[in-house]
Amino acid sequence: MITRKEFLQTLAGAAASSLVPASALASAAAGSRATSPAPGAASPGKIRRGVTFYSYQDELVLHQMSIEDCVAAVADLGTDGVELIGEEGIPNFPDLSDRWVAQWFEWMDKYHTRPICYDLCYDSNLISGRSLTLKESKDIVVRDLKIANKLGFKIVRAQRTIPADVMEACVPDAEKYDVRMCPEIHAPVLLSSSWLDPYLEVINRTKTKNIGFVVDFGIFVKRPPRVQGGWFVRHGAHEQIAKYVETSYENKQPKDITLAEVTKMGGNDEDRRWVNGAYSYSNNDPKDLLKFSQYIYHTHAKFYEMTDQYQEYSIPYDEIIAVLTEAGYSGYLSSEYEGQRHINDIMEANAVEQVRRQHVMLRKLLGESET
Amino acid sequence: MFERYVICEQGFKNVSEKGQITGFQLLLRIANWRGLPLSLIEDVRVRVDGESFPRDAVRVAVGGHSFTLDEMVTRSDVRWQFDELAVITIRRAGGLTLGMHEVAVVEQIRTGLAALPTSQLPSSMASGIANNVATRKMTLTA
Numbered sequence: 001m002i003t004r005k006e007f008l009q010t011l012a013g014a015a016a017s018s019l020v021p022a023s024a025l026a027s028a029a030a031g032s033r034a035t036s037p038a039p040g041a042a043s044p045g046k047i048r049r050g051v052t053f054y055s056y057q058d059e060l061v062l063h064q065m066s067i068e069d070c071v072a073a074v075a076d077l078g079t080d081g082v083e084l085i086g087e088e089g090i091p092n093f094p095d096l097s098d099r100w101v102a103q104w105f106e107w108m109d110k111y112h113t114r115p116i117c118y119d120l121c122y123d124s125n126l127i128s129g130r131s132l133t134l135k136e137s138k139d140i141v142v143r144d145l146k147i148a149n150k151l152g153f154k155i156v157r158a159q160r161t162i163p164a165d166v167m168e169a170c171v172p173d174a175e176k177y178d179v180r181m182c183p184e185i186h187a188p189v190l191l192s193s194s195w196l197d198p199y200l201e202v203i204n205r206t207k208t209k210n211i212g213f214v215v216d217f218g219i220f221v222k223r224p225p226r227v228q229g230g231w232f233v234r235h236g237a238h239e240q241i242a243k244y245v246e247t248s249y250e251n252k253q254p255k256d257i258t259l260a261e262v263t264k265m266g267g268n269d270e271d272r273r274w275v276n277g278a279y280s281y282s283n284n285d286p287k288d289l290l291k292f293s294q295y296i297y298h299t300h301a302k303f304y305e306m307t308d309q310y311q312e313y314s315i316p317y318d319e320i321i322a323v324l325t326e327a328g329y330s331g332y333l334s335s336e337y338e339g340q341r342h343i344n345d346i347m348e349a350n351a352v353e354q355v356r357r358q359h360v361m362l363r364k365l366l367g368e369s370e371t
Numbered sequence: 372m373f374e375r376y377v378i379c380e381q382g383f384k385n386v387s388e389k390g391q392i393t394g395f396q397l398l399l400r401i402a403n404w405r406g407l408p409l410s411l412i413e414d415v416r417v418r419v420d421g422e423s424f425p426r427d428a429v430r431v432a433v434g435g436h437s438f439t440l441d442e443m444v445t446r447s448d449v450r451w452q453f454d455e456l457a458v459i460t461i462r463r464a465g466g467l468t469l470g471m472h473e474v475a476v477v478e479q480i481r482t483g484l485a486a487l488p489t490s491q492l493p494s495s496m497a498s499g500i501a502n503n504v505a506t507r508k509m510t511l512t513a
Contacts, residue, residue, distance in 0.1 A: 054404065057404045058375070058376070060453070060454060061376055061400055061453060061454050062376055062454075063454060085405055087405035087406050087407070087450075087453065088404065088405040088406070088453050089453075091452075092452065093406060093450065093452065121405060123407070123408065123411060125411070125481055126408060126410055126411065126447050127410060127447060128410065128413075128444055128481065341372045341373065344372075344374075344375040345374060345375060
């Protein structure tokens with residue numbers, strides 16, 4: 001029997017050369033490492049598809065897939081955009097060896113893929129009991145800007161805990177390393193809140209081109225993932241209460257009312273944890289992206305469960321893609337599968353298959369396919 | 372969450388010093404979606420057949436260096452890499468008997484937004500951590 005790894009390696013190399021659009025191949029061939037084209041440049045005005053290796057976290061940690069297998073899996077989707085989390089995928093992070101850098105670009109050539117977004121992880125709580133100083137924060141960011149630059153990335157995702165003054169202090173380094181730093185708009189952020197304001201203030205005041213945003217589609221969760229509710233039920237939550245929590249979130253009932261009702265219904269700790277889990281998402285109107293769409297440089301196409309009908313259970317992809325198209329967005333939709341953690345207590349999640357299903361949906365919504 | 376792969380099924384064995392069995396070892400993966408600096412690992416609790424062990428009986432080795440739990444929280448410069456098998460050594464005179472044991476592990480990680488130790492977080496923020504208990508029946512053969 002062929003293993004998943006062998007399957008990927010056999011198939012991906014072949015598929016990479018036949019399915020990637022000629023424009024992408026040409027641009028991959030033309031772009032030197034130091035001057036790879038800006039996202040979207042290969043196909044102006046078109047939204048493109050990619051994958052963040054966050055999706056393959058279970059497979060990576062168990063060595064069921066290597067980083068090369070992840071690259072191959074992206075090529076096998078008939079697309080080219082790869083997103084790397086340094087702390088997940090770089091051996092011996094943060095010590096980036098020249099050998100690994102060379103290997104990385106060999107993979108990009110072999111599979112006709114290209115580096116799109118590098119994920120910087122910022123632990124504001126690195127030191128117990130106090131916040132990081134500006135210098136400590138800057139050192140973390142600049143360390144990763146250098147790594148991103150060496151690996152050919154032009155966009156660096158920063159987690160939403162990164163303060164705007166740290167971003168501003170790093171602008172000269174971002175210019176030097178030719179990357180755009182993008183705080184991630186991530187649930188439970190509300191687009192109607194003031195969360196974006198400090199970053200927008202820096203952008204408007206300094207006119208920098210090196211700060212923008214990554215939008216994570218977990219801010220558009222209309223109903224919480226049913227796979228997550230299932231996890232809580234298997235761990236002791238009541239099925240009926242779990243359903244009530246899902247409906248309450250969907251109907252935009254405030255969290256404190258839902259919590260109080262759950263307690264009245266005889267809810268236990270797991271029921272209450274599911275309330276916290278469900279309300280960790282946010283249910284924004286995708287149209288609110290239009291207010292600042294010129295600063296959106298990348299997106300995380302977050303998903304939890306692709307159904308057999310190629311629908312995402314929680315997130316209205318049709319609405320989101322319509323809004324991004326209206327806004328003239330020409331960056332990537334980077335698949336970010338996060339359903340594995342809700343089902344891996346009873347089965348292997350198979351992120352490769354889930355991502356493939358999502359790309360069937362994305363191709364249809366992007367008008368890449370008539371079938 | 373990450374329970375599926377936290378406890379590695381290999382590497383579970385007794386350890387000796389100067390001919391005496393002084394404890395036992397097991398291999399753990401990090402209960403997170405990326406590697407982390409040791410300063411974010413507040414506790415590694417191990418229970419075997421219902422028996423728990425004092426904090427100072429636990430040592431964690433990553434990257435070839437061994438740390439006590441109290442040392443770990445001071446080391447923001449050392450990382451537990453994402454796919455790295457950390458060697459957990461528990462001091463227990465005589466070690467464990469050969470054969471099957473039920474092993475439970477909690478890795479208490481200071482993730483998320485706050486600089487506060489988890490013990491000082493509001494329960495709504497700390498609640499995810501209590502769930503992260505991995506258990507596995509494993510056979511000790513050496």
